[in-house]
Amino acid sequence: MSTPKDLAPTGGERDENAVISVRGLKNAFGEQVVHEKLDLDVRRGEILGVVGGSGTGKSVLMRSIIGLQTPVAGEVHVFGEPTIGREETEATNIRKRWGVLFQGGALFSTLTVAENVQVPLKEFYPNLDQALMDEIAGYKVVMTGLPADAGPKYPAELSGGMRKRAGLARALALDPELLFLDEPTAGLDPIGAAAFDDLTKALQKTMGLTVFLITHDLDTLYAICDRVAVLADKRVIAVGTIDELLALDHPWIQEYFNGPRGRAAIDSKDRQQAPAEAAQ
Numbered sequence: 001m002s003t004p005k006d007l008a009p010t011g012g013e014r015d016e017n018a019v020i021s022v023r024g025l026k027n028a029f030g031e032q033v034v035h036e037k038l039d040l041d042v043r044r045g046e047i048l049g050v051v052g053g054s055g056t057g058k059s060v061l062m063r064s065i066i067g068l069q070t071p072v073a074g075e076v077h078v079f080g081e082p083t084i085g086r087e088e089t090e091a092t093n094i095r096k097r098w099g100v101l102f103q104g105g106a107l108f109s110t111l112t113v114a115e116n117v118q119v120p121l122k123e124f125y126p127n128l129d130q131a132l133m134d135e136i137a138g139y140k141v142v143m144t145g146l147p148a149d150a151g152p153k154y155p156a157e158l159s160g161g162m163r164k165r166a167g168l169a170r171a172l173a174l175d176p177e178l179l180f181l182d183e184p185t186a187g188l189d190p191i192g193a194a195a196f197d198d199l200t201k202a203l204q205k206t207m208g209l210t211v212f213l214i215t216h217d218l219d220t221l222y223a224i225c226d227r228v229a230v231l232a233d234k235r236v237i238a239v240g241t242i243d244e245l246l247a248l249d250h251p252w253i254q255e256y257f258n259g260p261r262g263r264a265a266i267d268s269k270d271r272q273q274a275p276a277e278a279a280q
């Protein structure tokens with residue numbers, strides 16, 4: 001077996017093809033150090049799954065990348081541009097190019113679905129004609145698999161799965177190149193979760209999206225992630241395909257991927273692939 005060191009991001013020069021590049025990141029809350037010397041590259045066009053035990057700092061990492069958390073030290077580049085300490089106009093120009101689905105959808109409860117989708121449009125393009133905004137919102141609602149009549153509904157009138165899709169519609173409002181998803185399938189039933197995975201994969205393919213996806217969902221990792229980054233010991237200890245990670249001698253990685261749930265996810269993937277291969 002190899003060790004996590006073999007797949008650990010090495011820092012050093014930024015990869016020119018990386019959409020997100022993190023070097024030497026340190027985050028701390030008082031005495032509690034969450035990240036130390038964390039390096040990570042996310043390649044253009046990939047779905048990168050980000051996993052790690054609860055409290056290892058997956059959400060804090062995402063918040064550092066999108067500028068909601070100011071790190072103690074380190075550098076973050078997105079689209080080749082540094083994101084820390086930028087002037088407001090420069091930061092806005094970078095922010096326009098990504099969309100974020102926060103845990104739970106984070107919809108504004110007093111706004112309808114269509115109005116939620118229009119929030120980023122109004123923020124970044126305040127002079128857009130209302131009719132055009134309605135048209136864009138309607139298109140995004142349908143694009144995420146919601147019925148067209150979901151637009152005028154309020155979040156409280158939607159199921160959990162529909163709320164996630166509405167959050168995704170808002171994240172896609174500005175046709176982003178990069179999408180951040182924080183535990184998108186948490187709380188969904190297995191069929192709803194699989195459908196959301198399919199939607200994410202389809203969007204990645206059709207829009208050429210790069211996706212940074214935090215998840216605990218092993219089925220999601222197997223179904224749609226090109227590579228997986230593992231957070232432990234305050235940094236990314238390894239990043240690679242699941243097969244590459246499975247070959248690593250690390251207790252958490254072995255327990256996570258080779259434990260009962262990991263094996264069930266492999267079985268489920270094998271069952272899904274078998275009919276397709278038999279049909280060939």
Ligand SMILES: Nc1ncnc2c1ncn2[C@@H]1O[C@H](COP(=O)(O)OP(=O)(O)OP(=O)(O)O)[C@@H](O)[C@H]1O
Nearest residue numbers: 029032034052053054055056057058059060061216
């Ligand atoms: N604003 C904050 N103030 C103080 N501590 C924080 C803050 N945000 C996060 N933390 C702490 O940082 C650590 C990492 O939190 P984070 O939410 O990133 O974990 P996570 O890996 O996403 O966990 P989970 O899988 O449970 O969602 C936790 O110990 C958390 O309590």
